[in-house]
Amino acid sequence: MIRIDYRDGRPIYEQVVDQVESLALRGALPSGSQLPSVRQLAVELSINPNTIQRAYAELERRGVIYAAKGRGNFISDDISVLRTRRLDEIGAQIGALAAQARALGATDAQLQGWIAQKGEDGT
Amino acid sequence: MIRIDYRDGRPIYEQVVDQVESLALRGALPSGSQLPSVRQLAVELSINPNTIQRAYAELERRGVIYAAKGRGNFISDDISVLRTRRLDEIGAQIGALAAQARALGATDAQLQGWIAQKGEDGT
Amino acid sequence: MIRIDYRDGRPIYEQVVDQVESLALRGALPSGSQLPSVRQLAVELSINPNTIQRAYAELERRGVIYAAKGRGNFISDDISVLRTRRLDEIGAQIGALAAQARALGATDAQLQGWIAQKGEDGT
Amino acid sequence: MIRIDYRDGRPIYEQVVDQVESLALRGALPSGSQLPSVRQLAVELSINPNTIQRAYAELERRGVIYAAKGRGNFISDDISVLRTRRLDEIGAQIGALAAQARALGATDAQLQGWIAQKGEDGT
DNA sequence: GTGGTCTAGACCACG
DNA sequence: GTGGTCTAGACCACT
Numbered sequence: 001m002i003r004i005d006y007r008d009g010r011p012i013y014e015q016v017v018d019q020v021e022s023l024a025l026r027g028a029l030p031s032g033s034q035l036p037s038v039r040q041l042a043v044e045l046s047i048n049p050n051t052i053q054r055a056y057a058e059l060e061r062r063g064v065i066y067a068a069k070g071r072g073n074f075i076s077d078d079i080s081v082l083r084t085r086r087l088d089e090i091g092a093q094i095g096a097l098a099a100q101a102r103a104l105g106a107t108d109a110q111l112q113g114w115i116a117q118k119g120e121d122g123t
Numbered sequence: 124m125i126r127i128d129y130r131d132g133r134p135i136y137e138q139v140v141d142q143v144e145s146l147a148l149r150g151a152l153p154s155g156s157q158l159p160s161v162r163q164l165a166v167e168l169s170i171n172p173n174t175i176q177r178a179y180a181e182l183e184r185r186g187v188i189y190a191a192k193g194r195g196n197f198i199s200d201d202i203s204v205l206r207t208r209r210l211d212e213i214g215a216q217i218g219a220l221a222a223q224a225r226a227l228g229a230t231d232a233q234l235q236g237w238i239a240q241k242g243e244d245g246t
Numbered sequence: 247m248i249r250i251d252y253r254d255g256r257p258i259y260e261q262v263v264d265q266v267e268s269l270a271l272r273g274a275l276p277s278g279s280q281l282p283s284v285r286q287l288a289v290e291l292s293i294n295p296n297t298i299q300r301a302y303a304e305l306e307r308r309g310v311i312y313a314a315k316g317r318g319n320f321i322s323d324d325i326s327v328l329r330t331r332r333l334d335e336i337g338a339q340i341g342a343l344a345a346q347a348r349a350l351g352a353t354d355a356q357l358q359g360w361i362a363q364k365g366e367d368g369t
Numbered sequence: 370m371i372r373i374d375y376r377d378g379r380p381i382y383e384q385v386v387d388q389v390e391s392l393a394l395r396g397a398l399p400s401g402s403q404l405p406s407v408r409q410l411a412v413e414l415s416i417n418p419n420t421i422q423r424a425y426a427e428l429e430r431r432g433v434i435y436a437a438k439g440r441g442n443f444i445s446d447d448i449s450v451l452r453t454r455r456l457d458e459i460g461a462q463i464g465a466l467a468a469q470a471r472a473l474g475a476t477d478a479q480l481q482g483w484i485a486q487k488g489e490d491g492t
Numbered sequence: 493g494t495g496g497t498c499t500a501g502a503c504c505a506c507g
Numbered sequence: 508g509t510g511g512t513c514t515a516g517a518c519c520a521c522t
Contacts, residue, residue, distance in 0.1 A: 011512060026226055037494060048514045053496075061430075066253045070494050070521035077253070083227050090224045091237045094217055098238040101213045104148055104206055114214045115221040115234045130435045130446070134506060171507055257521055271473055294522055329473055336470045337483040340463055344484040347459045349395055350452050357484045360460045361467040380497060406509060417499045422511075439506035439509050 004045055012047060016055035021064050024075050025083045035065060035073040127168055135170055139178035144187050147198050148206045158188060158196040250291055258293055262301035267310050270321050271329045281311060281319040373414055381416055385424035390433050393444050394452045404434060404442040 002019050004012055023029045035041075038056060042049040056073050059065045063082060065073050076082075098111055125142050127135055146152045158164075161179060165172040179196055182188045186205060188196050199205070221234055248265050250258055269275045281287075284302060288295040302319055305311045309328060311319050322328075344357055371388050373381055392398045404410075407425060411418040425442050428434045432451060436442050445451075467480055 013512085038496095039494080050515085051513065054512095056495085067255065067495060068252050068522090069255075069257060069496075071252070072494065074252070087224060087227055087229055087233070090220050090227075090229075091233065094220050094224075094234075094237040095241070097213050097217050097220075099241070101210060101217075102240065104210055104213075106210055106213075110210070110214065111217075111238045114217040115238060117225065118218070118222070129437050129440070129443075132436070132438075134438060136506085174507060177506095259521080297522065300521095333470060333473055333475055333479070336466050336473075336475075337479065340466050340470075340480075340483040341487070343459050343463050343466075345487070347456060347463075348486065350456055350459075352456055352459075356456070356460065357463070360463040361480045361484060363471065364464070364468070382497085407511095408509080419500085420498065423497095425510085436510060437506095438511075441509065 002041070002045065004047065013051050013055040013058065016041075016045075016052065017058050017062075020055070020059055021062065021082075024064050024079055025086055027079075029075050031075050031077045031079055033075050035075070037072055125164070125168065127170065136174050136178040136181065139164075139168075139175065140181050140185075143178070143182055144185065144209075147187050147202055148209055150202075152198050154198050154200045154202055156198050158198070160195060248287070248291065250293065259297050259301040259304065262287075262291075262298065263304045263308075266301070266305055267308065267328075267332075270310050270325055271332055273325075275321050277321050277323045277325055279321050281321070283318060371410070371414065373416065382420050382424040382427065385410075385414075385421065386427050386431075389424070389428055390431065390455075393433050393448055394455055396448075398444050400444050400446045400448055402444050404444070406441060 001023070002016060004015055008015060020029070020035070029035075035056070036044065038049050038052045042052045045052075056065065056067065060067050060073075063076055063078065066076055067073050094115075101111065124146070125139060127138055131138060143152070143158070152158075158179070159167065161172050161175045165175045168175075179188065179190065183190055183196075186199055186201065189199055190196050217238075224234060247269070248262060250261055254261060266275070266281070275281075281302070282290065284295050284298045288298045291298075302311065302313065306313055306319075309322055309324065312322055313319050340361075347357060370392070371385060373384055377384060389398070389404070398404075404425070405413065407418050407421045411421045414421075425434065425436065429436050429442075432445055432447065434442050435445055463484075470480060
């Protein structure tokens, strides 16, 4: 379910955080569902438990999951709030990139093309 | 002309690279114009000459500038090519972000709003 | 009567202890009244009887309840003593927080506002 | 400047975070001033560098300090914002405790006494 | 068995 | 020399 790309320059714990967050925000991991334990996921991905621990701590800090000592880690209930917050962030990033593109001479048509849904008429 | 933000987590040499590249692509630094020498810019920014050297090396690798030994560093002639290449990169990033946003339930109207030019009717 | 919040980071036994103690000190559980049995409460809350056992042991240690072997657990008689002791603790905490606030530049007016009864003129 | 209390049940890294944050918010560590390096402070307190690293990471997350790779950690510029935020937190805590105290029968006089400045007429 | 903390030691990027 | 990441192994509190 989670994959580590060692060629990726980003730290492992960050890759884990992003993938779990993405799955949770998309609803692939429903609220209340239990995550694999720190040790179990560490074995599965063949990395150190401390690295998973760090990823889970960051996810809890972001409100994506909550930790119950002795029981496990679970997807948080208020995911929709996080989803809208994430959408705001993406919007800000797209806005900044669009401004950069315009400064380099991009036309509205180009911008439209970039955000157009890929394969929208795919069979 | 170039400013270093020490609070920024990004490395100093990267900040220099990005700012010079941005100025060149926008045309603020025309083709053939000479850049400040490594030592001069290092003194001006109060940072280590090695850091400037590294930034200039990266800029040369990207084709933004070229180094003429004993004479100095100059903005490359083929800036327009780099500009279109940079626009392609931005386009790819915006496309990826737009796909993410759609996966989280963003509407076309939202996407349109994000790329809309800010203050287009500003006085 | 007692509710467990699994999202709360605090251990379950501590949540049980705090809630029973609070009910007892407020008089909602009068002196001498019988508590649910360990097994019964464990079933009701769907948690391990060991956890309830630990909570009751802690409550007995604090003098909030007493255990009569073979008969059950009962609210202690000397609740008023515990209430004043608890008030002393709260007072110490408020005092420490007030000192912290003053060190950060809080005014007396702010402190007064914080301890002012909320909704004192509520209908 | 920083002291670890091993009898304190709280984790070491949290003690470091709280003490540095307190010093910064009170102005004892002015904005821009450099903190001891991770390794140096670890030696000074006779604890593992990783523990200090974790404390500094948390302080950076809170906006109290910023880290410049290869240069060191420095107190952030916008401390006043954090101070008011911290005061809001303290106010909320005092409010909650005051409500608890009232529920246990505390009088306004008692509350006033608790927030009264200690030793205000000390010679 | 589970999460949380800590130690010890190593490697890398940056300046 | 400095911060950032990772591994290995250990101990503790909680269920």
